[in-house]
Amino acid sequence: MDQHNEEHKSGFSESSGSEAVLVSSHAKHANVIIAGLAVLVVVIMFVSLALGRFSIPPDQAVKMILNNIVPINQTWTDQQAALFFNVRLPRVLMALLVGCCLSVAGAAYQGTFQNPLVAPDILGASQGAAFGAAVAILMHFSDWGISINAFCWSLFTVFLVLVISAHARGNHITVVVLAGVMVSSLFSAGVSYAKLVADPNDELAEITYWLMGSVTGASMSGIANVFPIMLVGSIILFVVRWRINILTMGDDEAATMGVNARKIRLLIIIAATLVTAASVCVTGMIGWVGLVIPHLCRMLVGADYRKLIPASMLMGSGFLLLVDDIARLATAQEIPIGILTAFVGAPFFLFLITRKKRA
Amino acid sequence: MSIDVKHVSFSYGKHEVLHDVSFEIPDSTLVNVLGPNGVGKSTLFRCILCLNNTYTGQILVNGKDIRNMSVKERAREISYIPQSHTPVYDYEVIDVVTMATGHELKLLANPGKTQLEHAYEALERVGIEKFAHRTYTQISGGEQQLVLIARALAQNAKTIIMDEPTSALDYGNTVRVLSCVKELAHEGLSIIQSTHNPDQAFLYSGRTLVLSNGRVMAYGDPRDIITSELISKLYHVDVDVQSLYNDKVRVCIPVDQIHD
Numbered sequence: 001m002d003q004h005n006e007e008h009k010s011g012f013s014e015s016s017g018s019e020a021v022l023v024s025s026h027a028k029h030a031n032v033i034i035a036g037l038a039v040l041v042v043v044i045m046f047v048s049l050a051l052g053r054f055s056i057p058p059d060q061a062v063k064m065i066l067n068n069i070v071p072i073n074q075t076w077t078d079q080q081a082a083l084f085f086n087v088r089l090p091r092v093l094m095a096l097l098v099g100c101c102l103s104v105a106g107a108a109y110q111g112t113f114q115n116p117l118v119a120p121d122i123l124g125a126s127q128g129a130a131f132g133a134a135v136a137i138l139m140h141f142s143d144w145g146i147s148i149n150a151f152c153w154s155l156f157t158v159f160l161v162l163v164i165s166a167h168a169r170g171n172h173i174t175v176v177v178l179a180g181v182m183v184s185s186l187f188s189a190g191v192s193y194a195k196l197v198a199d200p201n202d203e204l205a206e207i208t209y210w211l212m213g214s215v216t217g218a219s220m221s222g223i224a225n226v227f228p229i230m231l232v233g234s235i236i237l238f239v240v241r242w243r244i245n246i247l248t249m250g251d252d253e254a255a256t257m258g259v260n261a262r263k264i265r266l267l268i269i270i271a272a273t274l275v276t277a278a279s280v281c282v283t284g285m286i287g288w289v290g291l292v293i294p295h296l297c298r299m300l301v302g303a304d305y306r307k308l309i310p311a312s313m314l315m316g317s318g319f320l321l322l323v324d325d326i327a328r329l330a331t332a333q334e335i336p337i338g339i340l341t342a343f344v345g346a347p348f349f350l351f352l353i354t355r356k357k358r359a
Numbered sequence: 360m361s362i363d364v365k366h367v368s369f370s371y372g373k374h375e376v377l378h379d380v381s382f383e384i385p386d387s388t389l390v391n392v393l394g395p396n397g398v399g400k401s402t403l404f405r406c407i408l409c410l411n412n413t414y415t416g417q418i419l420v421n422g423k424d425i426r427n428m429s430v431k432e433r434a435r436e437i438s439y440i441p442q443s444h445t446p447v448y449d450y451e452v453i454d455v456v457t458m459a460t461g462h463e464l465k466l467l468a469n470p471g472k473t474q475l476e477h478a479y480e481a482l483e484r485v486g487i488e489k490f491a492h493r494t495y496t497q498i499s500g501g502e503q504q505l506v507l508i509a510r511a512l513a514q515n516a517k518t519i520i521m522d523e524p525t526s527a528l529d530y531g532n533t534v535r536v537l538s539c540v541k542e543l544a545h546e547g548l549s550i551i552q553s554t555h556n557p558d559q560a561f562l563y564s565g566r567t568l569v570l571s572n573g574r575v576m577a578y579g580d581p582r583d584i585i586t587s588e589l590i591s592k593l594y595h596v597d598v599d600v601q602s603l604y605n606d607k608v609r610v611c612i613p614v615d616q617i618h619d
Contacts, residue, residue, distance in 0.1 A: 114447050242469045246458045248447055252410050257514060258434025258462025303448035306469060 030301040030311075037314035041096070044318050048092045048325050049084075056080055056088065065089075085220065094218035095324040095337075096317040098283050099293075101230050101275035103316025106290025107297070107308055108237050108272050111244035112265050113173055120290035123180040123269065125276040127187040128157025130285060134194035134207045143217060146210070147225075147281045154277035157183055162269065172251065172262070213284035213338025215324055226278040233275035234313065240264060240271075241309040286338045288345020289320055295348075361385055362407065362518065362549070367416035369399075369406055376402045377414065377573045384551065384566070386517075389544035391564035391581070392553040395594055399573040400553040401442075404520050407551075408439055420518075434462040438511035440521040443503060445496055452498070452506050453478055453491040459514035481513035482506075485539060501532025508539060519543070521552040525559070537563045557600070561585040561609040569593060585609050 049061040056064075060076045064084055067074075076084075105120035113122065121127065132153025136146040161183045165176040191211070198204040243264050246254045251261040280286070297311040320337070323344065327337045362384040369377040376399045384390055392400050405411040407418055409425050418425045420436050428436070438459065446455075453475075460474035470478075482488040485505050490498060495506060504524055511519045524540070525533040541563050544550050554560055560567050560581060567584045569576040571593055577584045587600045590611055597614035 111448070116447060239467050243461065245450065245454065246461060249458065250441075250444075252405075252408075253439070253441055255410060255430055256408055256434060256437070256439035257459045258431045260430045298448065303450050304454050 027304075027307070030304075030307040033300050034307065034311050034314065037311060037318065041314050041318040041321075044321050045092060045096065048095075048321055049088060051325055051329060052088060054080075054083055056084055090218040090220045090223055091215055091324070091328075092321060093223055094215045094282065095321040097223070097227065097230055098215065098279040098286065099289060099316040099318070099320025100313045101234065101279045101316075102286060102290040102320070103293040103297075103312040104234055104237050104309060105272035105276045107294035107305070107312040108241075108244060108268050109290075110294055111248045111305055112268050112272075113177055114248050114250070115177070116295065117291070118177070119287070120272060120276040121184070121280070121285075121287075122177060123161045123273065124157035124184040124187060125154045125273055126280050126285050126287075127184040127191070129154035129277060129280040130211055131157075131187040131190045131194070133210050133281075133284070134191050134198075137203055137206050137210065138194055138198060144222070144225075147222070151277050151281035153187075154281060155273060157187055158269070158273045158277075162266075209336065210284045211338075212336035213280075213286040213341075214327075214334070214336045215283050216328075216334060218282070222282055226282055229278040230275050233271040233273075233278070236267065236271035237275070238309055238313075240267060241305045244268065244305040244309075245303075284336075284338060286320070286341055288341045288348075289316055292345045292348050293319055361419075361421060362551075363417075363419040363422075364403075364407065365417040365419070367403075367406055367414050367418060369402055369411055369414040371402075375573060377406065379416075380570075380573070380575055381416075382568055382575060382578045384549060386549060387544060387547045388549050389541060389563065389565045390549075390551045390568055391560040391566070392551065392568045392570060393555070393557060393560040393584075393593070394553075394570035394576075395555060398570045400570060401522055402573075403570065404439070404522055404551070404553065408437060408520060409433055431462045434514060434516065436516055437518045437520060438514040438516040440504075440507045440511050440519065440524060442522045443500060443527045449494045449496050451491070452487075452493050452495050453482070455495045455506055456481055456510045456513050459510045462514070477515065478509075478513045481509040484512055485509045499532070500527050501529070501535060504528060504532070504536050505539065508536070508543075512543070518549040518551065521550065523553050523555075525554070533559075557585050557590050557598075557611050558609065562607075581609075582606065585611075 046058045046061065050056055050058045056076075060080065061084065063072050064076060064081055066072055102120050106118070109118045109120055109122055110116050129150040132150040133146050135153075136149035141149060161176065161179045164183070165172070165179040168175040168179065191207075195204055195207055198207055243259060246257060246259045247261055247264060254261040276290075293316045294308065294312050297308055297315055301307040301311045320341070323340050324337050327335045327340050364380055364382050367377055367380045368375065380403060392403065394400055402411065406414045407425070409428075412426055420428075425433060456478040457470050457474055460470050460477055463474065464470065479488060479491065482491055485508050487502065487505050487509065490502060490506065495503065498506070508519075508524075521540070525536055528536060537559065540550055540552065544565065564581050566579060567581040568578045569584060569589065576593065577589060585600055587598060590598045590600055599612045599614050599617070601610050601612060602608070603610060
């Protein structure tokens with residue numbers, strides 16, 4: 001055997017490799033990048049808390065947060081505190097949460113469907129939510145009623161896609177994605193119809209604004225409602241992340257390696273749908289984040305999902321918060337964040353599909 | 360570990376691909392499945408792996424019906440090397456090999472130090488440990504095939520099924536991969552591989568299974584099977600099988616090229 005091994009080695013020895021070590025320099029490198037991203041997110045968060053037309057210095061912001069845990073001598077005005085806790089903090093937290101959720105769902109779906117061009121709403125989560133929101137707006141629900149309706153319709157849409165694909169013939173993955181695209185377009189038509197019958201004086205504007213996506217209306221109570229759902233979904237995706245690697249090899253290969261691909265995929269779809277629905281139901285449609293961030297992370301930490309999932313969570317949070325800062329500060333009137341993410345996302349998408357594949 | 364295939368038939372819709380296939384593979388045997396394209400070699404493998412589970416008949420692994428085993432149990436018995444394909448994402452070689460250790464883990468666990476060590480041992484056994492941190496999609500086809508063999512070894516099953524492991528390789532890589540496979544069979548693994556090359560089936564097998572139109576045409580010692588008559592009949596071309604080096608090698612020669 002030794003002799004044979006020698007032959008193999010000499011046969012393939014065009015590159016002189018160093019001795020194999022258990023933890024690769026690449027894996028360490030990835031860990032450093034993930035730690036760096038975490039620091040960056042914290043920095044962006046504190047800067048964002050301070051930024052705004054109404055100035056709240058970062059040290060005051062920290063003190064105000066700490067004051068909730070241990071009482072501190074008040075060095076801020078009540079007006080500052082009200083603005084901080086009712087407007088700025090919830091908005092910053094919501095941007096962080098939604099960015100994290102959309103990115104992690106996108107990354108998980110890109111692996112699960114073995115397709116790098118897949119976004120978290122591939123199974124209709126966004127269009128379903130949009131339809132639910134449009135109907136709720138037509139029926140003059142409260143803001144919170146709109147969110148609940150959007151959330152329910154989002155889940156229902158994905159459920160519909162899964163039921164249809166379970167009854168369809170052909171390659172399982174292709175069928176799921178196709179069903180998702182078709183059901184999406186169905187609900188998209190429903191949204192168009194809702195716009196058609198909406199009162200152009202108020203309802204139409206509200207629907208249109210909802211579709212553009214924004215974290216403006218965030219409140220601490222709103223966050224408290226969606227946070228548990230986001231947390232559960234994200235934890236599931238984080239825990240199964242290594243198995244997404246195996247899913248990308250295809251169902252048959254996964255099965256021969258002892259992994260039931262369909263079960264894991266269903267778990268991932270449920271988790272990713274929960275976090276996506278919880279996000280879009282409060283913010284409206286925020287595109288591109290879920291598609292773009294996982295790709296950026298792949299370039300930084302490699303394709304291994306054990307690194308890719310945490311990296312996507314962090315970078316997604318930081319990215320969406322940054323974009324939201326631009327959305328609220330760049331011009332006198334707010335730019336809906338959905339428009340801005342597309343401004344960044346669309347050119348990057350074009351870059352991706354025209355980029356030459358590395359040899 | 361023995362594999363016992365009993366009267367297995369399989370159809371895709373009305374099209375019958377396998378018809379009453381029966382054979383038995385004893386422990387540590389290198390079996391070549393020989394037959395033209397589309398004869399049902401891959402389908403047979405998919406049945407043994409239980410990826411096609413609607414066959415009639417029975418497949419026993421160590422006396423246990425493969426259909427009554429869980430996905431994890433099957434992975435502990437048989438590993439599989441598919442026909443070459445490129446994954447969508449650029450994994451490192453070591454990540455690809457580690458994928459096969461999932462059946463050792465609880466549902467929520469990630470591979471730890473033990474699994475990583477198994478993966479490195481497997482790479483060393485195939486002699487490609489220096490590729491551990493190369494990108495799988497950027498190494499050559501022959502190297503990729505060796506990585507997949509290492510992955511199958513890391514899975515630690517007693518049987519490896521390989522679907523045309525050398526179909527996409529050049530001559531040098533073919534020889535390297537097949538020598539490696541033969542060596543592993545000497546070490547006690549059972550290996551079932553398909554090929555459409557009779558020379559290979561003779562040189563690299565302990566037993567040869569010949570499939571024709573989904574039926575077993577012959578099964579046994581390659582010396583009895585790789586003959587002019589059988590190969591000519593199997594591929595519908597006139598072939599003269601010549602024996603070289605005291606019958607260590609047999610070579611197929613198309614008859615119309617040697618007689619003018």
